[in-house]
Amino acid sequence: MELPQTAWAHTPRRLLMCTGLRDRQTPSGSRKAKLMQLRRNGFRGCVLRHMDQYHEALLSHHFVFSPAGDDYQSFRDIEALICGSIPIVDFQPWLEEQRAGLPMVIVKDWQAVTQPWLEAKLAEIR
Numbered sequence: 001m002e003l004p005q006t007a008w009a010h011t012p013r014r015l016l017m018c019t020g021l022r023d024r025q026t027p028s029g030s031r032k033a034k035l036m037q038l039r040r041n042g043f044r045g046c047v048l049r050h051m052d053q054y055h056e057a058l059l060s061h062h063f064v065f066s067p068a069g070d071d072y073q074s075f076r077d078i079e080a081l082i083c084g085s086i087p088i089v090d091f092q093p094w095l096e097e098q099r100a101g102l103p104m105v106i107v108k109d110w111q112a113v114t115q116p117w118l119e120a121k122l123a124e125i126r
Contacts, residue, residue: 015118017061017085018046019054019076029090029110034067037110058083062122063105068092077104086125088113 018035038046046065058064064080066073066087072095081089081102089099091108099106103125107113 013060013062014123015061015115016043016046016063016088017057018043018065019051019057019068031067034110035065038065038113041111041114043115045114055079055083058085061085063118086122088118117123 004045016038018038035047058080062085064076064085064087066080066089068074068077070091072092073089074087077087077089081104086105088105088107091106098105105118105121105125
């Protein structure tokens with residue numbers, strides 16, 4: 001049985017979207033520090049400024065910045081997956097079993113997250 005094509009299957013996509021920018025201090029570090037590292041790595045235009053465009057932005061990006069929030073993971077993980085985007089999440093050893101097989105990029109070192117690195121991850125996942 002062939003699955004129907006989704007509406008977003010052929011939508012042109014940008015590489016990375018960043019939202020959820022209120023700073024949270026978690027065991028894996030602060031969101032602000034992670035976002036600043038992404039900016040140093042060349043992702044200067046990834047921040048979504050207009051939240052009324054949030055769901056459309058999820059549909060039009062390959063990856064979504066989704067570090068831990070008030071808890072060890074973010075609701076954004078599920079929203080990204082539903083929209084066909086790949087969440088970029090913090091490494092949490094106790095969540096590895098639950099995340100196994102999901103199209104997620106798990107990050108231990110945010111310095112490693114560069115455009116070539118993400119493009120390689122995209123090729124692995126797709």
